[in-house]
Amino acid sequence: MAAVTLKNLSKMYAKVAANDNINMKIEEGEFITLVGPSGCGKTTTLRMIAGLLSPSSGSIFFDDEDVTHTPTQNRGIGMVFQDYALFPHLNVWDNIGFGLKIQKYPKDQVKQRVRQGVEMVNLIGLEGRALSELSGGQRQRVALARALVMEPRVFLLDEPLSNLDAKLRLHMRTELKRIHKRIGVTTIYVTHDQVEAMTLSNRVIIMLDGKIQQKGTPKEVYEKPINRFVGGFMGSPPMNFLENCEIIRENDHLFLVVKGIRFSVPRHFYRAIERLNLSTVTTGIRPEDLSDRNDAVTSQYKSHMLDDTIEMTIDVIEPIGANKLLDLYHKDLRLSAIVKADSSVLPDQHINIKVNLERIHLFDPKTEESLAYFDKL
Amino acid sequence: MRNKHLTPKQLLIKTLFWGLIIWICGTILLPIFAVTMYSLADETTYPRSGGDMVIPPHWGQEGNLLHHFKMVWILEDLPVYLARSLVLALGTVILSITLSAPAAYAFVRFRFPFRKILLLSFFVFMMMPDIVFGVSLFSMFYKWGLINTIIGVIMVHTLRAIPLTLLILNGVFESIPPTLEEAAFTMGTSRLRTLRKVILPLSAPGVAAASIYAFLLSWDDFVLTVLVGGPESYNLAVLASRFMIGTDVQHYRASATAVIMLVPVLFVNFFVQRYMKSDYLTGGMARDF
Numbered sequence: 001m002a003a004v005t006l007k008n009l010s011k012m013y014a015k016v017a018a019n020d021n022i023n024m025k026i027e028e029g030e031f032i033t034l035v036g037p038s039g040c041g042k043t044t045t046l047r048m049i050a051g052l053l054s055p056s057s058g059s060i061f062f063d064d065e066d067v068t069h070t071p072t073q074n075r076g077i078g079m080v081f082q083d084y085a086l087f088p089h090l091n092v093w094d095n096i097g098f099g100l101k102i103q104k105y106p107k108d109q110v111k112q113r114v115r116q117g118v119e120m121v122n123l124i125g126l127e128g129r130a131l132s133e134l135s136g137g138q139r140q141r142v143a144l145a146r147a148l149v150m151e152p153r154v155f156l157l158d159e160p161l162s163n164l165d166a167k168l169r170l171h172m173r174t175e176l177k178r179i180h181k182r183i184g185v186t187t188i189y190v191t192h193d194q195v196e197a198m199t200l201s202n203r204v205i206i207m208l209d210g211k212i213q214q215k216g217t218p219k220e221v222y223e224k225p226i227n228r229f230v231g232g233f234m235g236s237p238p239m240n241f242l243e244n245c246e247i248i249r250e251n252d253h254l255f256l257v258v259k260g261i262r263f264s265v266p267r268h269f270y271r272a273i274e275r276l277n278l279s280t281v282t283t284g285i286r287p288e289d290l291s292d293r294n295d296a297v298t299s300q301y302k303s304h305m306l307d308d309t310i311e312m313t314i315d316v317i318e319p320i321g322a323n324k325l326l327d328l329y330h331k332d333l334r335l336s337a338i339v340k341a342d343s344s345v346l347p348d349q350h351i352n353i354k355v356n357l358e359r360i361h362l363f364d365p366k367t368e369e370s371l372a373y374f375d376k377l
Numbered sequence: 378m379r380n381k382h383l384t385p386k387q388l389l390i391k392t393l394f395w396g397l398i399i400w401i402c403g404t405i406l407l408p409i410f411a412v413t414m415y416s417l418a419d420e421t422t423y424p425r426s427g428g429d430m431v432i433p434p435h436w437g438q439e440g441n442l443l444h445h446f447k448m449v450w451i452l453e454d455l456p457v458y459l460a461r462s463l464v465l466a467l468g469t470v471i472l473s474i475t476l477s478a479p480a481a482y483a484f485v486r487f488r489f490p491f492r493k494i495l496l497l498s499f500f501v502f503m504m505m506p507d508i509v510f511g512v513s514l515f516s517m518f519y520k521w522g523l524i525n526t527i528i529g530v531i532m533v534h535t536l537r538a539i540p541l542t543l544l545i546l547n548g549v550f551e552s553i554p555p556t557l558e559e560a561a562f563t564m565g566t567s568r569l570r571t572l573r574k575v576i577l578p579l580s581a582p583g584v585a586a587a588s589i590y591a592f593l594l595s596w597d598d599f600v601l602t603v604l605v606g607g608p609e610s611y612n613l614a615v616l617a618s619r620f621m622i623g624t625d626v627q628h629y630r631a632s633a634t635a636v637i638m639l640v641p642v643l644f645v646n647f648f649v650q651r652y653m654k655s656d657y658l659t660g661g662m663a664r665d666f
Binding site: 050051052071072073074076077078079081083084085086087088089098099102103131139146147150156 | 554557560567
């Protein structure tokens with residue numbers, strides 16, 4: 001096992017940067033996820049760590065060893081590919097044992113380790129099967145075992161679950177987490193699915209256009225997104241954005257006004273707004289931070305000066321198990337909100353929506369940076 | 378007749394089925410049947426000008442069903458031609474595959490300038506008539522002393538086969554996902570061992586197909602063999618054709634030679650087909666293709 005450090009790593013394709021000055025340190029045994037929309041450079045980063053792509057500049061370290069120019073086969077990595085890339089001419093057992101045999105491990109050791117691998121991914125009884133006789137999920141397991149029996153220093157996964165159906169994906173996600181817990185290998189996981197990123201990893205690295213946007217624990221990036229992109233990308237259903245919210249001053253209090261609705265600005269944003277001299281901001285509100293006024297527990301912040309209620313009309317109601325997703329509108333402003341499933345709401349009904357002001361996000365409309373990080377800028 | 382009870386759909390299927398049988402007979406079995414018949418029949422079976430074909434033929438000649446085979450075997454040195462044809466065809470297979478396999482692999486896996494134009498040029502080359510190709514090579518081959526040599530004929534057959542084998546192998550390597558190689562690398566396999574342990578077994582069916590084409594091209598070649606070859610390097614195709622050229626057309630000997638030429642072809646087809654199973658390559662990827 002090894003810690004992985006990337007220093008100023010860049011990859012250029014005909015003057016376009018697929019990866020632009022990537023810096024990160026992944027601790028030994030950590031499960032880290034690179035997440036972002038397609039084309040953001042996450043797979044490029046992973047392939048450079050694997051040695052399947054050579055960086056245009058910068059360096060890669062496994063512990064203190066510079067592996068930037070080490071060929072893939074000497075890096076001691078294990079990798080699971082999006083398309084599995086199993087060897088179709090070999091059966092399950094021989095696929096898992098391929099690397100061990102190539103590396104000339106003694107026969108009994110190969111046998112023992114392949115057996116462990118088969119047990120780890122629950123493929124007992126299928127060792128002799130041809131790959132064409134396996135389901136997608138079983139092939140996925142073979143790919144996992146094949147990489148893990150090599151006892152890699154770094155375990156790399158490139159969108160491994162994207163070819164599975166929803167139910168199986170959920171199951172394999174748990175399985176992956178269980179395997180990581182058991183063997184504790186340094187794991188770098190690439191996905192475009194923010195749910196996978198949030199649920200699996202110790203830390204998430206969010207990328208866009210070849211650049212790292214934010215690094216942090218799932219909780220950090222969810223609760224304190226560094227910019228509008230991260231706020232909108234993490235979380236499902238996604239964050240609501242209110243563009244061009246005008247800032248109004250009344251008796252030392254700040255209010256946001258947009259399309260005739262109005263609510264207070266939390267105090268911790270005052271300094272940033274004044275320093276940056278902003279007249280408008282973009283507001284981000286997560287659907288779960290909007291609730292039915294009637295359901296809401298009376299807020300401890302409630303005072304006559306704190307304006308946290310907006311009046312909306314319900315357009316569509318989507319029941320999602322324990323909750324209901326409300327699609328709300330006011331003039332041409334649309335918001336989605338999550339309320340409890342037992343909440344008595346009806347389509348076309350007017351509803352008083354309570355905004356959880358302590359949890360709203362404000363972004364500079366020009367730079368799209370979060371104002372919450374103003375002090376650190 | 379039970380035919381009365383056939384629905385139109387059943388009738389259609391039945392018609393198509395028998396149509397297919399007739400098609401197979403016409404395209405494959407009829408030529409084989411014709412040469413086999415002539416090779417086993419009396420000289421008078423074959424229609425002379427103005428005459429009709431005698432069917433059923435008078436089987437055998439001089440009381441021997443295999444008379445014509447005996448004659449070509451003894452009088453025309455058929456064993457020598459047979460051995461030579463095999464050497465030429467196998468030589469062509471080995472040479473063309475060893476040259477075109479690395480080239481095809483490079484065309485598929487590496488990006489280099491003029492790659493597409495270069496690939497295209499091979500296919501244009503394929504369209505050049507044998508005569509132009511053979512005659513143009515003659516002076517060069519003459520200078521190098523390759524005229525009327527086994528090596529010379531193998532070389533010219535190989536040149537002719539390469540565009541075809543390259544085309545086939547190009548398709549073969551393109552069908553092997555590059556991630557398979559990358560997966561092997563991540564497990565500590567060197568490039569060379571990856572070629573041997575992954576690429577080679579996976580491309581075996583395609584290589585077999587390309588080999589058959591190269592084999593048949595050489596086995597069947599007449600024009601180029603005549604142009605750059607000579608009495609020391611003629612193959613069975615030239616021998617068979619020679620019976621048909623000139624005033625004394627010995628169709629029965631040509632037929633007997635043709636039947637002998639069929640044997641390895643059927644043999645090769647039968648054995649190589651086992652490696653060309655269509656499901657050989659499936660199952661390794663997330664989605665079968």
